[in-house]
Amino acid sequence: MERIPILKLHDLLLVTIQVDMHDRLAMTLQDDLMHQIRRTRARGVLIDISALDLVDSFIGRLIGEIASMARVMDAETVLVGMQPAVAITLVELGLSLGGVRTALNVERGMQLLREGSPEEEASGHASIDH
Amino acid sequence: MSVQSLPLAGVAATIIKEHGDELLDEWMASLAEVADLAQAGPKARPDAAEFLRLLVAGLAESAQIDLQGTEWRAMREFLVELSNRQAEWGFSPVDTAEFLMALKRPLASLMQRVGGSDGRWLESWQQVNQVIDRWALYTMEVVQANREATIRRQQQEMLELSTPVIQLWDGITAVPLIGTLDSERTQTVMESLLTSIVENHAEIAIIDITGVPTVDTLVAQHLLKTVAAARLMGAECIISGVRPTIAQTIVHLGIDIGSVATKASLADALKLAFRRRGCKVESCNQ
Amino acid sequence: MPASTIERLQVACEEDLVRVRQRVRTMAAEIGLSLVNQTKIVTAASELARNMLKYGGGGETEFERVERNGLIGLQLTFRDSGPGIENIEMAMTDGYTTGGGMGLGLSGSKRLVNDFAIQSAPGQGTTVTVIRWK
Missing domain, CATH: 3.30.750.24 (STAS domain)
Known part of the structure; x- marks a missing residue:
């Protein structure tokens, strides 16, 4: 069965979406991600959508759900690389993904996750390599 | 635009064709009376001659006033070129329309003189008159459309100019x-x-x-x-x-x-x- | 006026939504819509086709290049013969849903296009027509 690959980078998971996903594929990705977070004890999830030329309300809602579910499992999600045309369209559609953190690219997204919140740093969880 | 039939346009077409040069002289003379068009330039006569040629050709093929018909294609192209050229020279859209309208009076007297014995001349003249009116309006539309396109382009350019990042x-x-x-x-x-x-x-x-x-x-x-x-x-x-x-x-x-x-x-x-x-x-x- | 050809695609499963999106993207690019406007109409198409699949039991999408008053645009029609909508006004409200979604399908897609028309009655199916002008 067709699947979106999930890469593990140290304590982060990286998903690069490059195809126009049909709904079932997107839902499979959500399931897979949750299992991977549990299995790898990942602290953060990066979803790279720089290659996507469309995010509709279905995919938008799914991304929002991923972020909320991951948070419950103690992992932060950062959505990276949204194209301007996609961002304008999403806002016009009425979806602002308030609960999702964002970054310009994967590199900045990683930085954001590594910085973490002050509380995490204090408890020594923040990152493995500096 | 409604399509009107012109059963008698052929009568006028024949007269215009046979007395082309004479009509042209009189058209130029009546043009000289309209002050703004006095300097219509050296191209006025060839333009007028071309209009008459296309009018005769169009009337011969068309039994209707249908400006969008294929028989009037050459006329449309000519008038687009003429209107835009005159606009560039600084003539107003009204000037170009008046240039064509100036043909109407000489044409009336020519048809009365030549076709007087044929009882159908008046009706035929009225029909051709309508055709000339339509083409005169057409030249105004052309200039108008051109101006609107220019305004749109300038608006777009201004938009881009006014938003530097x-x-x-x-x-x-x-x-x-x-x-x-x-x-x-x-x-x-x-x-x-x-x-x-x-x-x-x-x-x-x-x-x-x-x-x-x-x-x-x-x-x-x-x-x-x-x-x-x-x-x-x-x-x-x-x-x-x-x-x-x-x-x-x-x-x-x-x-x-x-x-x-x-x-x-x-x-x-x-x-x-x-x-x-x-x-x-x-x-x-x- | 050039003769316009109407293309049609059936929407009966999720994979068809992808086909609709791709077809709209290609046509919008051919017409010369800007990237933002392409994205808007493709997104609207995705929402409306999904609605049709979810609430109308599938249906048909029509794609047509239209010209009016010197403007060129892309017109899309989504037609199903499902149960129809009882209260269109309420269905057009942000956040209103009967299907567990976000309720942005109709109201959101209306904001993404220039012209939006909806026809529906209980038992008569639903037809939504949208246009995005160049």
């Missing part, structure tokens, strides 16, 4: 807005700002509204949408140049600008941007 620093981009913001212009600004965020890897975008006289609900909404879209892309917006009157308007209109950072001046916004980027500015002299 400046890269202020590594990762900091700014767009100074000047003048009244309408919906279309705000959209252009929004798009160029977001594009520059990607191009310059800008994490902070400053929207400076110092030069904007008023902000209404619609403009405020557009600004907030831009901020929301930038955030989705991973960039933060700072709105600077918020004057007291605009602050008052925003509050009175009940617009919720939520968590958007606002600063009184561009300098303050830049300071905030530096701080967020972890930059420090120091004076060398101390």
Whole structure:
């Protein structure tokens, strides 16, 4: 069965979406991600959508759900690389993904996750390599 | 436009064809009486001759007034060229129409003189008259359409000119807005700002509204949408140049600008941007 | 006026939504819509086709290049013969849903296009027609 690959980078998971996903594929990705977070004890999830030329309300809602579910499992999600045309369209559609953190690219997204919140740093969880 | 039949146009066509040169002389003479057209230029006569030729050809093939018909294609092309050429020379659309209308009087007297014995001349003249009127109006439409296209192009050019996006620093981009913001212009600004965020890897975008006289609900909404879209892309917006009157308007209109950072001046916004980027500015002299 | 050809695609499963999006993207690019406007109409098409699949039991999408008053645009029609909508006004409200979605399908897609028309009655199916002008 067709699947979106999930890469593990140290304590982060990286998903690069490059195809126009049909709904079932997107839902499979959500399931897979949750299992991977549990299995790898990942602290953060990066979803790279720089290659996507469309995010509709279905995919938008799914991304929002991923972020909320991951948070419950103690992992932060950062959505990276949204194209301007996609961002304008999403806002016009009425979806602002308030609960999702964002970054310009994967590199900045990683930085954001590594910085973490002050509380995490204090408890020594923040990152493995500096 | 309704399609009218011209059963007797052929009568006029034959007369115009047979007495072409004579008619042309009289047309030029009647043209000279219209002051503005006195200097219609050396091309007036060849243009008139071409119009007559195409009119005869069109009438011979067409039994109807149908300006869009294939039999009138050559006429349409000729008149588009003529109207635009005359407009470039500085003639008004009315001048070009009058140029064609000046044919009507000489044509009437010619047809009365030559075709007087044929009882159908009057009716035939009336029908050709309608055709000439339609073509005269057509030249005005051509110029009008041309002008509208020019205005649209200029508007587009102005839109692009009036929305420069400046890269202020590594990762900091700014767009100074000047003048009244309408919906279309705000959209252009929004798009160029977001594009520059990607191009310059800008994490902070400053929207400076110092030069904007008023902000209404619609403009405020557009600004907030831009901020929301930038955030989705991973960039933060700072709105600077918020004057007291605009602050008052925003509050009175009940617009919720939520968590958007606002600063009184561009300098303050830049300071905030530096701080967020972890930059420090120091004076060398101390 | 050039003769316009109407293209049609059936929407009966999720994979068809992808086909609709791709077809709209290609046509919008051919017409010369800006990237932002392409994205808007493709997104609207995705929302409306999904609605049709979810609430109307599938249906048909029509794609047509239209010209009016010197403007060129892309017109899309979504037609199903499902149960129809009882209260269109309510269905057009942000956040209103009967299917567990976000309730942005109709109201959101209306904001993404220039012209939006909806026809529906209980038992008569639903037809939504949208146009995005160049």
